[in-house]
Structures are given as structure tokens and as C-alpha cells.
Amino acid sequence: MRFSAWSLLLTVASSVTAVKVNPLPAPRSIEWGSSGPKHVSGHLVLRTSKDTRDHLLTEGWNRAWETIVKLRWVPAATEAPISSFQPFPSATPSATPSGHVHEKRAPTPSLHFVDVVVKDLQADLQHGVDESYTLVVDTASSSVVIKAPTVWGALHAFTTFQQLVIDDGHGGLILEQPVRIKDAPLYPYRGIMLDTGRNFITLGKIREQLDGMALSKLNVLHWHLEDSQSWPIQIDAYPEMTRDAYSPREVYSHADMRHVVRYARARGVRVIPEIDMPSHSSSGWKQVNPEIVACADAWWSNDVWELHTGVEPNPGQLDIIYPGTYEVVRNVYEELSTIFPDNWFHVGGDEIQPNCFNFSRHVTDWFAEDPSRTYNDLVQHWVDKAVPIFRSAREDRRLIMWEDVAVGTESAPDVPKDIVMQSWNKGLENIDKLTADGYNVIVSSSEFLYLDCGHGGFVTNDPRYNVMTNPDEKIPSLNYGGDGGSWCAPYKTWQRIYDYDFTANLTDAQKKRVVGATAPLWAEQVDDVTVSSKFWPRAAALGELVWSGNRDDKGRKRTTQLTQRILNFREYLLANGVQAAPLVPKYCLQHPHACDLYYNQTAIE
Numbered sequence: 165m166r167f168s169a170w171s172l173l174l175t176v177a178s179s180v181t182a183v184k185v186n187p188l189p190a191p192r193s194i195e196w197g198s199s200g201p202k203h204v205s206g207h208l209v210l211r212t213s214k215d216t217r218d219h220l221l222t223e224g225w226n227r228a229w230e231t232i233v234k235l236r237w238v239p240a241a242t243e244a245p246i247s248s249f250q251p252f253p254s255a256t257p258s259a260t261p262s263g264h265v266h267e268k269r270a271p272t273p274s275l276h277f278v279d280v281v282v283k284d285l286q287a288d289l290q291h292g293v294d295e296s297y298t299l300v301v302d303t304a305s306s307s308v309v310i311k312a313p314t315v316w317g318a319l320h321a322f323t324t325f326q327q328l329v330i331d332d333g334h335g336g337l338i339l340e341q342p343v344r345i346k347d348a349p350l351y352p353y354r355g356i357m358l359d360t361g362r363n364f365i366t367l368g369k370i371r372e373q374l375d376g377m378a379l380s381k382l383n384v385l386h387w388h389l390e391d392s393q394s395w396p397i398q399i400d401a402y403p404e405m406t407r408d409a410y411s412p413r414e415v416y417s418h419a420d421m422r423h424v425v426r427y428a429r430a431r432g433v434r435v436i437p438e439i440d441m442p443s444h445s446s447s448g449w450k451q452v453n454p455e456i457v458a459c460a461d462a463w464w465s466n467d468v469w470e471l472h473t474g475v476e477p478n479p480g481q482l483d484i485i486y487p488g489t490y491e492v493v494r495n496v497y498e499e500l501s502t503i504f505p506d507n508w509f510h511v512g513g514d515e516i517q518p519n520c521f522n523f524s525r526h527v528t529d530w531f532a533e534d535p536s537r538t539y540n541d542l543v544q545h546w547v548d549k550a551v552p553i554f555r556s557a558r559e560d561r562r563l564i565m566w567e568d569v570a571v572g573t574e575s576a577p578d579v580p581k582d583i584v585m586q587s588w589n590k591g592l593e594n595i596d597k598l599t600a601d602g603y604n605v606i607v608s609s610s611e612f613l614y615l616d617c618g619h620g621g622f623v624t625n626d627p628r629y630n631v632m633t634n635p636d637e638k639i640p641s642l643n644y645g646g647d648g649g650s651w652c653a654p655y656k657t658w659q660r661i662y663d664y665d666f667t668a669n670l671t672d673a674q675k676k677r678v679v680g681a682t683a684p685l686w687a688e689q690v691d692d693v694t695v696s697s698k699f700w701p702r703a704a705a706l707g708e709l710v711w712s713g714n715r716d717d718k719g720r721k722r723t724t725q726l727t728q729r730i731l732n733f734r735e736y737l738l739a740n741g742v743q744a745a746p747l748v749p750k751y752c753l754q755h756p757h758a759c760d761l762y763y764n765q766t767a768i769e
């Protein structure tokens with residue numbers, strides 16, 4: 165037996181070729197033998213003890229089995245040793261990998277059963293639930309044995325297993341074995357962020373993202389439901405809010421949102437809603453009462469930056485001083501809290517623009533009353549008034565806010581330490597700062613994890629494009645802010661994402677406060693047409709980073725070993741109906757490592 169985080173193409177004594185396939189994310193520990201392939205019977209029967217029968221388990225297994233049978237998957241090419249290339253003309257051609265050992269082996273029984281033992285069927289899908297599992301296929305056994313403390317771990321075992329079984333080329337299914345997997349995530353919070361405020365995304369496309377998430381073991385859909393541009397959410401307390409949906413068809417009803425929650429839960433994915441407040445707020449709110457929104461009709465004023473009311477069009481912020489704001493906030497929040505069962509709820513808190521409040525009589529009067537008041541005091545007022553409302557919805561409520569509320573220029577001096585901070589600025593610097601302050605942190609550093617970056621700016625009437633030189637050149641006065649013409653350019657490649665050591669230089673105590681990471685996809689230039697290709701397969705690189713990390717058991721970066729895994733996984737996503745973008749010419753998929761920048765496989769340190 166040998167340990168291997170990645171697989172080798174292996175020819176075995178029998179006439180069929182079995183493959184130690186390379187599931188993504190790489191399990192924490194996978195131990196392969198090479199006893200040759202085991203045949204998988206025409207129908208694998210799920211066996212669980214009677215009292216542990218559970219419909220999520222059965223549905224999860226049926227889904228995995230149907231996928232196995234429907235796809236009859238064969239990875240395009242598995243990992244090959246780099247020595248199969250001749251590095252330089254002067255070098256002696258290396259021998260092809262040494263041949264296999266032909267041994268007489270006792271025939272192994274086919275697989276007939278999947279035996280699943282779940283210890284605690286009641287464990288709810290909430291933050292920190294045990295998602296570990298073990299999966300064992302022994303040579304002498306006719307079962308694959310899965311043990312998991314919870315249903316959620318067992319569901320992960322299924323998505324691993326469905327990647328291990330492949331077509332034998334003769335109408336049968338096989339599995340290289342014996343195989344022993346012991347698996348558990350490094351981080352409890354592993355997410356992607358979907359923005360349905362800038363552009364509407366249909367339920368079908370949301371399900372597609374959830375399918376990709378389940379396969380890559382991402383477990384949180386952070387749903388940025390609305391933004392200043394549109395309000396696509398049915399709110400019974402204020403039906404008029406959806407007048408600011410893009411159209412009557414671009415609305416999520418309560419039933420739609422519950423459907424998303426159910427679909428996600430069946431796949432082990434939590435749905436955490438975000439209502440972004442008090443900034444990024446205009447559509448919907450202003451229909452209830454224009455007085456609760458400041459500066460909705462202002463020019464956003466990028467041209468005279470000193471006057472700007474928003475970082476992008478259209479501006480609008482909830483009026484922090486007007487008491488009527490909090491009644492509407494409470495009713496909207498409480499209604500949504502009945503739809504989303506997760507204990508965690510995201511209440512925004514990013515990018516407050518002071519100038520916007522100059523349009524509010526309430527705020528300007530408040531400042532006039534006491535000239536010592538600052539914008540920090542104003543934001544503190546929001547925290548003091550709004551957080552008790554957010555907490556009161558349920559006893560076990562945990563709030564998430566964007567880090568701006570604690571570390572931005574317009575931050576509040578005293579933000580409760582039990583609020584989870586989502587960090588998107590200044591990479592390691594802010595993660596360090598927030599964890600040192602005692603906050604739990606979700607890593608979403610824009611320099612590494614923003615999937616929308618690098619596609620240029622979306623604002624129109626933009627003379628910066630009317631230059632006869634390459635607009636990639638930084639022109640600070642023109643606010644490009646980065647190569648490629650968007651503020652967070654360039655595009656974040658899967659290697660950039662996977663290489664991110666987001667706990668570098670933190671103390672052990674600080675490291676423990678990092679609960680995981682989320683890759684956001686802001687949707688100014690995203691709708692059904694592009695959503696899947698922008699998320700996938702890059703989100704799967706994050707999936708592995710937060711599931712089993714980016715290093716091998718010697719502590720070396722294994723980005724190069726992820727190459728073939730993610731290239732194959734992209735094909736697998738496509739086969740599963742997730743419209744993942746191509747990463748390379750197909751040649752590179754079919755010729756492992758032929759497209760590496762360096763021959764040296766440890767060039768990435």
C-alpha cells in the first residue's frame with residue numbers, strides 16, 4: 165500500500181484498467197492498494213440500520229448512484245509522472261514508468277452494497293456540525309463501508325465515492341481498491357457568494373451552483389439577495405418592495421427561497437441570506453417610505469469624487485437617525501428569518517458613504533445638535549439600534565457583517581466581538597487585525613477570492629477607454645486602481661486562489677478565529693449567462709483549499725498536483741450540468757503537465 169494524494173495511471177493484471185482516481189477536493193487521507201479493480205454490481209444497494217433510515221441519506225445515495233450510472237465516468241487523463249517528458253535535448257530520454265507486476269490474485273467479490281452507519285441522525289445542518297466521514301472498500305468485501313458522525317458527513321462520502329467509480333470500457337463499472345479514506349474539512353465555513361441584487365439569477369441557475377458546491381464540498385451559499393439596484397424578494401409585510409424588482413418575473417417568492425434552502429440542505433449546503441444594510445440600500449426600501457432612504461435620487465458623483473454618494477451607481481443608504489427606518493428593518497428581517505433556518509444571518513455593513521447622509525435632514529440635524537459627533541458615532545448609532553433587532557429574531561442568532569463596520573474609515577468604535585467579520589480588504593493585514601481584535605473571520609480577500617474581478621469596469625460613458633494607449637497601464641488619477649481596468653483586477657485564476665495562505669503569520673489563537681472562506685461573485689456583469697462559468701471551476705480550487713488545504717503531507721504547496729485534479733473536475737462539473745469554464749487547451753488536460761510553466765514540479769513553494 166502507498167499513500168498518495170494524487171493518482172497514478174495503473175495497469176493491472178486483469179484485462180481492464182483501473183484507475184486510482186483523483187477526487188476533488190483531495191481527501192485529508194486516502195490510502196490506495198493495488199489489488200486490481202473491483203467490479204461494481206448492476207445496482208448498489210444502500211443498507212443502513214432501520215432506525216438510522218433517513219430520507220436525506222437515501223436521496224443523497226440515489227443521486228450519487230444515478231450519477232454514476234448515467235455518466236459512466238472516465239477521467240480524461242490521470243496524473244502521469246513528469247519523467248515521461250524529456251526535459252532538454254541533451255538529457256537522456258527517461259525510461260517509461262516501470263511496468264506493473266503481474267501477480268496471480270484471488271478473484272475479488274464485486275461490490276453489491278453501500279453500508280452506511282450514521283451515529284447522530286438528528287445533528288442539524290448548522291455551523292460547526294461534524295462533516296467527517298470514513299469510506300472503506302476492502303478486497304474481500306462486497307460492501308463499501310461509510311461511517312459518519314452525521315448525515316452531512318455521509319453526503320460528502322457519497323460525492324467522493326461517485327468520483328471513484330469509473331467505466332471499465334466494456335459496459336461495466338469498476339473501482340480500484342482496496343481504498344481507505346479518512347476525511348474531514350479543515351474549516352467549518354466554506355462558501356461562495358451569489359449576488360442577485362445587481363442582476364437576477366433564476367432558480368435553475370441557483371440549483372446549478374448548489375450542484376457544483378455539493379460536488380466540491382463547499383457548504384455555505386452566502387446569498388446576497390438584494391442591493392441598491394433591485395429588490396427581488398417577496399416581503400408580505402411590504403408587498404410594494406418588489407416594485408423595484410427588475411420585473412414581476414424577477415422575484416423570489418417565499419416558496420422560491422424555501423425551495424433553494426431545501427435543495428441546498430439536501431446536499432449539505434447551508435444558505436445564509438444577506439440583506440445589505442445600511443449602505444447599498446435603495447430599491448425596495450424606498451417603496452415602503454422614501455424617508456428611510458438617504459440620497460436615493462442623488463448623482464453618485466464619481467466625476468467629483470469629493471461629492472460622491474456611492475462607490476457605484478445607484479446610491480442609497482438607510483437613514484440611520486430616522487426612527488422609522490428601524491421599524492421597516494425589523495419587519496423585513498423578521499420575515500426573512502422565518503424563511504431561512506440557518507442560525508447565521510448576514511446583515512451587510514459595508515461601504516458607508518458619508519456624503520450620502522448630507523441628503524438626510526435627520527442626519528444633518530443630528531450632526532448639528534452636537535458638533536463633536538463624527539461619522540464613526542453615526543455608524544455606532546446604527547450598530548446600537550440595529551444589532552438588538554437582529555439578535556432578537558432567535559436565541560441562537562449569530563450575525564455576520566462585512567469588516568468595514570469594524571476596520572473601515574467609517575467604522576463603529578464598539579462592535580460586539582461575537583459578530584463574525586467577513587474580510588475583503590487588504591488581504592492578510594485585515595485578517596490579522598480582526599483576529600487579533602478577537603473576531604471570528606470569514607476570509608473573502610478581494611485580491612485573491614473575488615471572482616468578478618478582471619473583466620473591466622461596467623460604468624458607461626467612461627472616457628478612460630478612449631485612450632490610444634493600453635488602458636492596462638495604471639493611471640491613478642483615472643481611478644483604474646489596478647491592471648486590467650477594474651478596481652480589483654486582475655482576474656483571479658484558480659492558482660491564485662489555491663495558493664492563498666490566508667492564515668500566514670497568525671498566532672495559533674488567531675488562526676482558530678478564522679472560520680473559513682467565501683469566494684464572492686459580485687453580479688454587475690453576471691446573470692444566468694455567465695454565472696456558472698465565472699464560479700466554476702475556480703470555486704472548486706477554494707473548495708479544496710478550505711477542505712484539505714494547499715499543502716502535501718510534507719508541508720509543500722501542492723498546486724501543481726491540483727492541476728490534473730481540477731482539469732478533470734471541470735469536465736466532471738460539465739458532465740453534471742454545471743457550465744464550468746475551460747481553463748486550458750484540451751491538450752493540457754489530455755497531456756498532464758505538458759503545459760506547466762516549469763519542468764521543476766516543486767517550483768511553487
Ligand SMILES: *[C@@H]1O[C@H](CO)[C@@H](O)[C@H](O)[C@H]1NC(C)=O
Nearest residue numbers: 470471472518519521522531
Ligand atoms: C457633508 O456634510 C459634512 C458635515 O456637515 C460636511 O463636512 C461635508 O463637507 C458635506 N459633504 C458635501 C459633499 O457637501
Ligand SMILES: *[C@@H]1O[C@H](CO)[C@@H](O)[C@H](O)[C@H]1NC(C)=O
Nearest residue numbers: 592593665666667668669670
Ligand atoms: C511573515 O512574516 C515574515 C517575518 O516578518 C515576513 O518576512 C513574511 O513576509 C510574512 N509573510 C507574509 C505572507 O506576510
Ligand SMILES: *[C@@H]1O[C@H](CO)[C@@H](O)[C@H](O)[C@H]1NC(C)=O
Nearest residue numbers: 762763764765766767768769
Ligand atoms: C525546483 O524548485 C525549487 C523551488 O524553487 C528549488 O528549491 C529546487 O532546487 C528546484 N529543483 C531543481 C532540480 O531545479
